[in-house]
Amino acid sequence: xxxxxxxxxxxxxxxxxxxxxxxxxxxxxxxxxxxxxxxxxxxxxxxxxxxxxxxxxxxxxxxxxxxxxxxxxxxxxxxxxxxxxxxxxxxxxxxxxxxxxxxxxxxxxxxxxxxxxxxxxxxxxxxxxxxxxxxxxxxxxxxxxxxxxxxxxxxxxxxxxxxxxxxxxxxxxxxxxxxxxxxxxxxxxxxxxxxxxxxxxx
Numbered sequence: 001x002x003x004x005x006x007x008x009x010x011x012x013x014x015x016x017x018x019x020x021x022x023x024x025x026x027x028x029x030x031x032x033x034x035x036x037x038x039x040x041x042x043x044x045x046x047x048x049x050x051x052x053x054x055x056x057x058x059x060x061x062x063x064x065x066x067x068x069x070x071x072x073x074x075x076x077x078x079x080x081x082x083x084x085x086x087x088x089x090x091x092x093x094x095x096x097x098x099x100x101x102x103x104x105x106x107x108x109x110x111x112x113x114x115x116x117x118x119x120x121x122x123x124x125x126x127x128x129x130x131x132x133x134x135x136x137x138x139x140x141x142x143x144x145x146x147x148x149x150x151x152x153x154x155x156x157x158x159x160x161x162x163x164x165x166x167x168x169x170x171x172x173x174x175x176x177x178x179x180x181x182x183x184x185x186x187x188x189x190x191x192x193x194x195x196x197x198x199x200x201x202x
Contacts (some may be wrong), residue, residue: 002200006107008127011137013182014107020190031101035108037082038066042090050089056164058113073100112172126176
């Protein structure tokens with residue numbers, strides 16, 4: 001099994017890059033795991049308290065569960081991947097059965113901050129995007145898809161997201177094997193990754 005980690009700041013376009021990579025690959029041979037599924041269970045907190053949680057800090061992630069699940073997948077066993085609700089800011093009671101594939105892609109802003117998880121990746125990719133672009137994408141997503149107030153989102157960006165990005169996420173770029181610029185010039189990098197994957201599928 002080839003495990004690929006794809007990291008980058010919030011709103012950098014990781015999902016777009018993931019889709020570009022897997023778009024022309026056999027669906028039954030490639031699986032995707034989202035870091036968002038592994039946010040800690042916060043059922044003991046109220047919604048207001050959950051909304052005040054710093055989800056951009058490595059401590060917000062249940063890395064132990066993610067590690068166990070990657071070990072299970074690498075052993076050829078299926079896992080029950082948690083389902084996260086951005087509206088409720090918490091895991092739901094649902095899970096998604098995720099089968100072991102020849103290639104597993106793990107994507108998320110904090111996945112390369114954890115040394116154990118990082119060492120499990122055969123290829124480490126960092127998606128780079130301009131900070132203004134990332135802010136605009138984050139605003140659109142949080143307001144339109146996640147029901148957040150615009151001012152609330154802006155304050156969160158200034159007080160939490162940007163400081164956490166500078167402290168934890170941006171430094172993980174140094175661990176990347178490949179840095180992909182999320183713009184029209186990223187096709188060469190994406191093609192390189194796709195070629196590496198195809199070599200592992202044959």
